[in-house]
Amino acid sequence: MDKKGLSVMQPVLVAKKLSKKYGKVVALDSADLELYPGEVLGVIGDNGAGKSTLIKVLCGAVIPDSGEILLDGKNVTFTSPIEARKLGIETVYQNLALSPALSITDNMFLGREIRQKGFMGSFLKFLDKKAMADEARKRLSDLGLLTIQNINQLVETLSGGQRQGVAVARATSFGTKVVIMDEPTAALGVKESRRVLELIGEVRSRGIPIILISHNMPHVFEVADRIHIHRLGTRLCVIDPKKHEMSDAVAYMTGAKQPPQN
């Protein structure tokens, strides 16, 4: 995606001048961020650069002191991840936030279960387990994940990559506008990481833009369309991974080299 294309397109998510202080520590200093439709935006930064605060503000876990967030051009505020999610900002947390002792289906519909139709559902509040299982199976197979044999298998019996798959399937299924993925490959082995990167491509191909936070440079450079480099609480620059080397990115991140002017 070239720069001219981006400039005519309206960003899905815009953060403007976000600031957050913890006592005297400035975690975010007037930080900006734009996410365009259908792209994977990598977010990298040194430890303590404020990228996790930035992400927590975007997913609703931290309330900024000042600044604004625009979703589809409209100003939005939220005070919890639940409210952010209602607006269509889904987050796949590093720890995945799955309940290991519940089944895949239960997990995918946790907090937004489907009830049976008619009296059984409206009065007795019975769940429509079949509809949920069918839907869960469909969503997993849409993401190319339906080698999981039994949709009612407990999540704790799945491998790390499969769990990631379930968490991603959950995040991309409910009228989602933006998916934030926090260190999705940090806990995984080589093969499973590869599978998750493919999964990210799969989500992008379905038109859902992704913000990808990762410490793993090769992974970010492989899947990101643009890379947002965060330094000293604000956005230092946005680079095109095809035009920059990984070593450049690290140099910008750590302040060893001046970023390109754009």
Add this chain to the structure above:
Amino acid sequence: MSKVSDDISKDLKDQPKFTTDIGEKDQDHHSFDLGEQTTLKKIQHFLHGNPTIVPVIILILSVIAFGFIAGGKFFSAFNLSLIVQQVTIVGILAAAQTLIILTAGIDLSVAAMMVLASVFMGKLSVEMGVPTLPAIAVGFISGIATGAFNGLLVTRLRLPPFIVTLGTWNIFFALVIFFTGSQSIRSSDIEVNAPLLHFWGERINLGGFVFTYGAFLMIGIFVFLWFLLNKTAWGRHVYAIGDDKEAAELSGIRTDRMLVSIYAVAGLVVAIGAWVSIGRVGSVSPTSFYEGNLDSITAVVIGGTSLFGGRGTIIGSLFGALIVGVFSSGLSIAGLDVLWQRFALGCLIIVAVGIDQWIRKVSA
């Protein structure tokens, strides 16, 4: 449409398969490699997936064992139905306790809550001339309120349930003494003024088996809670909170509100138990059921519910209560001293928790 599905099936074919693509190291979960497991491991996995099996096996084995030890007297219809009658109250308390323990909590105050509710029912209807049904309703409200009070303390003050309910146990017990002045309400007075309070103690004879209505109510409570826990979102959320509270919160469950509602439902179940207990005991005694708290926890634990939350079944607690009943009945018919009944029960608790720990290692 067909093009899309073709694409998907083509995609599926081209996808590296999870089952084949994962390295050997990651393959130690049960759906993929049952063939390579030892028998012990298979048992462990089976029990992990079916936690109610253990109490069922223990119940069957103990019934058979006591049949041999204690002889025909144990197997008499009268004795077997007596066991069911005897476990009714502890069973109902265990049902309430299961809800709390599934959330990784514990409730040391259930028996005190129950006695308090029964005091309201008895005091109002027998001594203050309130019609029986409104008096029972006040007892129910007392149960819901005391349960919700526990829940509010747990969620608002962020105190461990153990400490909260240790405190409220004493508070509720003190309230019982305050309201009754340590005086029991006599069975004969209840019979004259509010016979409805004795309703669940009435017996029916089914071919030699004598059941109280209360025993059927207990079964009904278990069946109802089973549906609630397994067929409704509320029930799934109980498990999710006990399993991983933070994950539940991030999934959009309002965990604090849920917890208060769980404690309140447990309180209502306890209050139903209060009504049944009046029928069972006859009188309302402020010092009765002093061991009910621990007995209910015993039944839940023996029933295979994990004290760490998120794992277990409500029906398991019913079996747990029955196991305790079978042990006490069998050992006393066999002529053993009460102290050995307690000894055996103690061993049973430790074995049950040991098995739970072993089964849980599957997921570690």
